[in-house]
Amino acid sequence: MPRETAQAKAARLKKILGALDRTYPKAHCELDHRSPLELLVATILSAQCTDKRVNIVTRDLFKKYRSAADYANAPLAELEQAIRTTGFFRNKAKNIQACCRKLVERHNGQVPRTMEELTRLDGVGRKTANVVLGNAFGINVGVVVDTHVARLSHRLGLTQQTTPEKIEQELIALVPQAQWTLFSHWLIWHGRRRCDARKPDCEHCEIKKLCPQIGVIKTDTHG
Numbered sequence: 001m002p003r004e005t006a007q008a009k010a011a012r013l014k015k016i017l018g019a020l021d022r023t024y025p026k027a028h029c030e031l032d033h034r035s036p037l038e039l040l041v042a043t044i045l046s047a048q049c050t051d052k053r054v055n056i057v058t059r060d061l062f063k064k065y066r067s068a069a070d071y072a073n074a075p076l077a078e079l080e081q082a083i084r085t086t087g088f089f090r091n092k093a094k095n096i097q098a099c100c101r102k103l104v105e106r107h108n109g110q111v112p113r114t115m116e117e118l119t120r121l122d123g124v125g126r127k128t129a130n131v132v133l134g135n136a137f138g139i140n141v142g143v144v145v146d147t148h149v150a151r152l153s154h155r156l157g158l159t160q161q162t163t164p165e166k167i168e169q170e171l172i173a174l175v176p177q178a179q180w181t182l183f184s185h186w187l188i189w190h191g192r193r194r195c196d197a198r199k200p201d202c203e204h205c206e207i208k209k210l211c212p213q214i215g216v217i218k219t220d221t222h223g
């Protein structure tokens with residue numbers, strides 16, 4: 001890709017944002033939840049697991065555990081069993097329980113609304129905190145960088161960074177703050193529906209004309 005000026009990049013990004021908005025007007029967090037606590041637990045469970053699988057597990061989990069105290073006081077083996085199919089279940093159960101104990105002890109059982117307080121909880125990194133702040137509270141503190149956001153940001157020529165933290169900092173500088181949460185949803189939805197990791201459907205892509213397709217290996221067929 002020929003070197004792009006900052007101005008040209010900003011203009012291109014503006015068009016990408018507009019096109020993604022038109023393509024995915026209903027983009028939203030695909031983890032089912034009815035409260036900040038449910039979203040926090042679902043996001044911890046979503047590590048190395050599909051949202052679809054997490055939603056199957058949380059359907060029953062959220063009926064059984066309704067408060068932070070319920071998770072804090074549950075027998076660990078019982079909690080492990082309940083989330084077993086999301087993978088890494090021992091670690092996740094341990095983190096959810098330790099996290100919920102802190103919610104009870106420090107936050108009156110409520111999920112806090114700041115990045116600092118959230119990232120002090122067990123199992124909660126910057127990505128999980130961004131998901132909760134953006135989707136449960138409507139607070140744009142950062143950009144969620146998951147595998148889709150990282151891959152698409154690279155292919156779209158928005159960043160050359162490789163770590164989620166550095167990618168996030170570049171995206172924060174490029175995307176208007178009011179759109180940080182939506183931007184992640186748009187890239188995640190586009191990554192799942194069009195810009196697949198192994199076989200991106202560039203031919204039918206809604207933002208094809210705006211994408212330099214960095215690192216995409218051209219093949220003759222789409223499967």
Ligand code: SF4
Pocket residue numbers: 155156194195196200201202203205206207208211212213214216
């Ligand atoms: S043109 Fe291809 S690489 Fe670029 S966003 Fe679309 S599917 Fe992804």
